[in-house]
Amino acid sequence: MPRRDWEPEDEVVGRAYDRRLMGRVWRFAQPHRRLILASLALFPPVAALELLQPWLVKVAIDEHILRGDWAGLGPLAAIFLGCLVALYVLRGLQSYLMQLTGQRVMRDLRAAMFGHLQRLEPAFFDRNPVGRLMTRVLSDVEAINELFVSGVVAVAGDAAVLVGVVVIMLGLNWRLALVTFAVVPLLVLVAGTLRVQARRSYRQVRARLARLNAFLQEALQGMSVVQLYARERHEAARFAERNGALRAAQIRSTLFEASLYASVETIGAVAVALLLWYGGGQVVAGTLTFGALVAFLEYTQRFFLPIRDLGAKYTVMQAAVVAAERIFGLLDAPVGIASPPAPVAAPLAARATGASAPAADAPLAARTTGASAPAADAPLAARATGAPAVELRDVWFAYEDERWILQDCSLTLDQGERVALVGATGEGKSTIARLLIRAYDAQRGQVLVGGVDVREWELGALRRHVGLVPQEVFLFAGTVRENLVLGADGRVSADALARALRDARAADLVAALPAGLDTDLRERGANLSQGERQLLALARALIYNPRVLALDEATSSVDGASEARIAVAMEALLRDRASLVIAHRPSTIQRADRILVLHGGRIREGGRHAELLAAGGLYARLAELDAGRAPRAAS
DSSP states (O other), rough: OOOTSSSGGGGGOOOSHHHHHHHHHHHHHHHGGGHHHHHHHHHHHHHHHHHHHHHHHIIIIIITTTTOHHHHHHHHHHHHHHHHHHHHHHHHHHHHHHHHHHHHHHHHHHHHHHHHHHHHHHHHHHOOOHHHHHHIIIIIHHHHHHHHHHHHHHHHHHHHHHHHHHHHHHHHHHHHHHHHHHTTHHHHHHHHHHHHHHHHHHHHHHHHHHHHHHHHHHHHHHHHHHTTTTHHHHHHHHHHHHHHHHHHHHHHHHHHHHOOOOOOOHHHHHHHHHHHHHHHHHHHHTTSHHHHHOOOOHHHHHEEEEEEEEEEEEEOHHHHHHHHHHHHHHHSSSSSOOOOSSSSSOOOOOOHHOOOOTTEEEOOOHHHHOOOOOOOOOTTHHHHHHHOOOEEEEEEEOOTOOSSSSEEEEEEEEETEEEEOOTTTTSHHHHHHHHTTTOOSSEEEEEEEEEEEGGGGGGHHHHHHHEEOOOOOOOSSHHHHHHHHHTTTOOOOOOHHHHHHTTTOOOHHHHSSGGGGOOOOOOOGTTTTTTHHHHHHHHHHHHHOSSSSEEETTTTTTHHHHHHHHHHHEEEEEEEETEEEEOHHHHHHHHHSSSEETTTEEEEEEEEEEHHHHHHHHHHHHHHHHTTOOOOOOO
């Protein structure tokens, strides 16, 4: 059966031809079946023209050349030339139709794979390197394209030619035909022996290509670190090892393909030699015409030509089956986090009013009005129930095969409250923020938003309701404007955009860019500083306008001047909304309504800044370590 994407690369199993896998490929090809049928409809006339040529040669030799009938030879030569022209046109049209089919199937497969990747949870990407996934979407799908261009469809044409050759040869002289067919068992034996090894080598090529792509993607992303630590020689050696392994696998695969090709050529030559020996004797004895012998030699070439080309087509079939195993392994990867069939917490202002529900993806009013405060019709079950904005009840969470990060953790965040979450590195502060947007699911306990378990929310509504500004801001290649309106589907007025930039203290930054909002950003916003990227992220959050907001270390990687600007921007962003602020900087923490201290997977302390300092507990020690001096009691 198909290998799951997270299984080891070298444990791919399967058969040379898997009917079930090809059936799934066919489902992607069905929308384009008219093109496939048109290609198949061209095979009979192509095969007929192929088979007609040796017969015309026989007639030309026996009826005209040997009899000296030069006048009759001219029209026959014209017919032969017409066959060649017609064959050229039909083959060109057939090739175009097969290429078109392959490209369309490839497009549909890639769209399905990318759509499925978008639905998979972050834990999936923790397990699978990006380079390996790119191999699935790009290289493996190319193998499916080849299946249509020169694989299974072309085999149908070869089969038509072979059947025609066998029928004609038996009709011309069944004894001579049996001489030709006598070498077929040997051919089957050789091909069967080689195909087993070939199948393994094809899979090994795909596995090593994925391994090389994964390494290359990581190495290029971390090139600045490689150069910083003078690791160029070491990384080059690692690349050479993986590149060499791929080369060895490719050579091994080519060796089996070449061996099959050479075997068919050799066995075909033996068949020709037998024909010349036996057929020549019949010509001398007068039981076979010279033209028939020549035609037999031509038909023998056409008999072995598809078999010889079958080696190349076998390579295509092997690559396609292996690629299909990996493609459908990815498409079958279960979506671990998804909306429930009947979401409880849809975005309903109607919960309290009884009005009809708006669409789940309806934009908040503030997206078009530009208001910085949350919209009145935000999706809150809590409007009717008075539940906290966020609540964690006895939550246990661990990443795969790791220790418990959170253990029996409980906390609440009320409407409009600003809570700072502090703790040492690795205590699970960022994990809590990601549990709120359901990037991960807790193994035990409950995470509630607006009094409703996050597992019962429609996923899109939850992530419109709870926003997260991560520590590592990700900006896409594109314009500043495109990055700012990322979550608003372009439905943002110019006034709302300007207001968000002003509140985020990013207006001066955008005005200083060469083309303002239309300035192109490089990959990950590389042409901006960390502080500038953070300001744009805050402006983007203002435009997105969630009811609950989590900020993960927004000022941890910036200088003092940038921190001051970000702190002012955060004030505008956090105003009138429930917010969970993960931070170390005292300026951010002290403005919180409440501070929670996370240690050992639990909330150990809670209170205001001065109260926690005076208590002399965990918070006081963290403040001492951060400041480099003993904490002072509040005045």
